[in-house]
Amino acid sequence: MQAKQALQFAIAGLRDIDTFNIIEFNQQISMLSPVPLTATSRNLGVANRFIASLEANGGTEMAPAITAALVDTLQANAVNVRGESMLRQVIFMTDGAVGNEQQLYQLISDQLGDSRLFTVGIGSAPNSDFMRRAATMVRGTFTNIGKQSEVKDKVEQLLTKIEQPVLTNIGLYYLDGSVPDYWPSTISDLYQNEPLWVSIKSPSQLLQPIIVSGNINGQYWQQQLDFTDNQPARGIDLLWANAQITALELYKNAASGPRVNKQVEALGMQYHLVTSQTSLVAVDVTPVNPMSDKTIDANVQSHLPHGLQVGNQAQILPQTATSSRLWLLIGFSLLGLGILHYLWLRQRLPGQVLVLKADA
Template sequence: MPDASRITPPVVAPTEAPVNPVSMHIRLDPGMPLAHLESVYHAVNTEKNAQGIYQLTLQDAQVPANRDFELLWVPAPGNAPQAALFNEQWQGDEYALLMLMPPAPAPAGATARRVPREVIYVIDTSGSMHGDSIIQARAALKLALERLTTADRFNVIQFNHQTSALFSRAVAATADNLQRALSYVDRLVADGGTEMLPALQLALGQQPEQGVLRQIIFLTDGSVGNEQALFSLIHQQLGDSRLFTVGIGSAPNSFFMTRAAQFGRGTFTYIGKVAEVGEKMAALFSKLETPRLTDIEIHWPQDQPVEMWPARIPDLYLGEPVLVALKLQQPNLPLTLTGDAAGVPWQQQVTLRGGAARSGVHQLWARRKIADLMDQRAQGVAEPEVRKAVLDVALTHRLVSRYTSLVAVDKTPSRPADQGLENKALPTNLPQGWSATKVFGSLPQTATASEWNLLVGLLLLACGVLFSRWPGVGFGVRVGPVSDGKAHGGNVL
C-alpha cells in the first residue's frame, strides 16, 4: 500500500508504560427522557439533576489512550416515530436541529413484514485484524449467516492484500450453502496487507434482481489511508444497494466507516470487545430486516429558502435516531415530515419555534455542510472549488477544517537556544487487543522494510567491488566444459 506509513505510526513497545493518559468530564443534555445511558468501554460515575442533565466522569482519574470512548444513550421510545427539535438564532439566521426517533420495538411474538434480500458479507482478514478483531469478526459473520431465511440470497467476500469470494455470485440461503459458508468462516485467519478497493469493487459490481433489497455488510478495522478513492467508488457504483459498516477492534477507523455508511445510505456499528458481538450484531440484523421509517422527506413553503444537511435523509432504524440540521430565514416556519412506516404513511407537523433553545446548533449545521462539501470531491468536484466553499463556511462559523486551523503562540522556551530543531515521529499506544508482532513483525516501525533492503544491497555491492579488485579472485557462473580452470566455448557471467 503506497500510503501505509500514514496508518502505521510508531507505537510504544508493549513492555513500556502507556503514553498520553486521558481524563474527561462530560455534561450531557439529551433534551428528552432517556431509557438507557451507558459508557461501553470505560467505567464512569454518573449524576443526573432535576432538569435531566447528566454529569459523567471516569472512575479512574486517567486511562491510557488505547481504545475508543463510546457513550451510548437511548431515548425513551413511543408507539410511533417522534420528532424532537432544538434551535438557535445566530447572526440574523435561524438554525435548527431536528431529531427523528424510531418507535418502540414490536411486542414479543409479533411478526414484522420482511422483504427478500441479497446480503453480501465482506470481511477484512489483513494482519491488523489479528487477535481479538478477527475473533469478533468471525463470530459476527457466523451469527449473520445463521439469521438468513430461505427467501434470502448471500455471498461471503474476504480480503487482505488479495480478494476472494466464496461463491461466484450470490446463492440461495439453503442448508447446504449455509453450512459451506460457516465452514469457510471458521478457516479465516488474519494475515497480509490491506487492499480494500478490490473487495468493494467486487461487492458493488453486481446489482440484485427486481424487488430484492441488496445489503452489503462490511466488517473491518478500517486500517486504510486512501479514503477518497473508496468514497468515489461507493458514490459511482452503489446503485440501489445499501452499505452497512461494522467497526471491529479497540481502535477502528471510525471516520472512514461512518462516512462510508453515510455514502452508502446505511449505518455504522462499532464492536469493541468479543462480549458485544451477540448483542450488537443481533440489533444490527434486526434493524436491517425491518427498517422503521423509509422514504423520509421534509417539506416547507416553496417561497422560503431552507438549507438542509444531509440533503438526502437516510432511513430510520431501530435504536438510531436521524439528525437533520437546517438553516433558514423565517423563525416560525412550519415543516411537514413524511415517510413510510412499514407500508403505512406517516406524517408529523413541526414548527421551528417550538423547539428548545440550545447554543452550538449553528456550528453543528456548519460541520455537516463542511462534511458534505468535502464529500463532493468524491463526486468529481474540483479541489479549488471545494476549498473555497469550505473556507467560507469554516471561517464564518469559526471551525477547524481541512483548510483552517486554530493557532496559538506559546512563547515558553521548550529547548536550549543552541539546540537545533528536528522532526521525529512520536510513538502512540498500541490499540488494546492488537498484537505488535503480528501487525508490525520484527521490523522497525515504518511502512516497509526498505531501509533494511537498502543496507543489504549496499553491503553486497561493496563485496562485489572488493572481490573484483582482488587479484586472482572471481565469482560467477561458468558455461561450457571446464578444463584446467578455463572455460572453452562458453561465457563467464
C-alpha cells in the first residue's frame, strides 16, 4: 500500500514535457508500456489504473527490472517534446528485501551509464545499505520512508530535488590537469539544500589548489578552491580511508575479492578502523595499584543487608516468606522413611538388585 501511494505521488508530479514508464517486478516483470509515455492527463490516468491493479506477491528480483528499464527501446527517446535533451532518472521503489548485492552492483555499473538511480526504501524490510550504495554508484540518492504518514512529503521532496539539480557531472582536478586521490570516484550530483561530501587525500605540506567543474543548466562551470589558509584537522584522514574502503567493497566480485580484502585489511590496519577484515581490541594499561610498593590503611564502612535492624533493638536479619523450618523437618522425615523402606526390601529379596526408574 505504501509503495503504491508513493508511486501515485511520483507520477502526479510529472510535467507535460516529461516522459515516464512504470515497471512492476517480483519474480517476473510487467511494464505499463513498451516505450516511454508523455506525461499527458490521458497517460497519467492509464498509469493510475495500472498502479491500482498492482498486488504485492512473490519476491524482489531487481535485476530483470533494471535491465528492462535500460533496454534500447527505452533509451531511444532521448529528447522531450520540445526537442530538449533529457537526463534519464530511474526511481527504484520497494518495500521488500533485496538480495544478490554484488551481482546487482555489477549490473548497475554496466548498464546505467549516464543515467541516475534514485532508490526509495519503504518500511523496515528493504536493504538500506545496498540501496544507499547502489544510488551512490550512479550519482543518485537514497530515500528512506519509515512510516506511511511520511510517504507524501518525502516523495514530493525527492521529485522537487531531482527536477533541477544545481550541479551535475562534477569532476575534480589539479591546475596541471592531474586528478587527485578522491573518493567516491563517481561524485553524485549536487542538489539544493543537500550537502555533498568528497574525501581527498593530499600531503598537508603540499596542498595544491583544486578545480571543481560541472554543468549548471547545461553550461560548463568551474571554480578554483585554494587551501593555503586552511589548517589540517585531525580525523580527516579517517574520512578518506572510510570512503576508499566503501568504494573498494562496492565493486568487489568473485575475481577481485582476495585482492580487495587485502587492500581493505591494509587500510584498516594503517588507520585503525573497524572493517570487514579488521577489528579493534580495547586494552586497559592503567595499573591496578599505582602504589604497589606501599600499603594503604583505610577504614571501610560496612554495608548492612537491606532490612537489617540496628540500634537499640537486637540485630535481626530479614526473614524469608516461607516456613523453611517446617519444610526441612518434613523433608528429613520423608528421607528417613525412604531409607527404612529400602532396607526392608533388601531383606525380603536377597541376591536381587532393585532398580528404580523414573519415566519423564
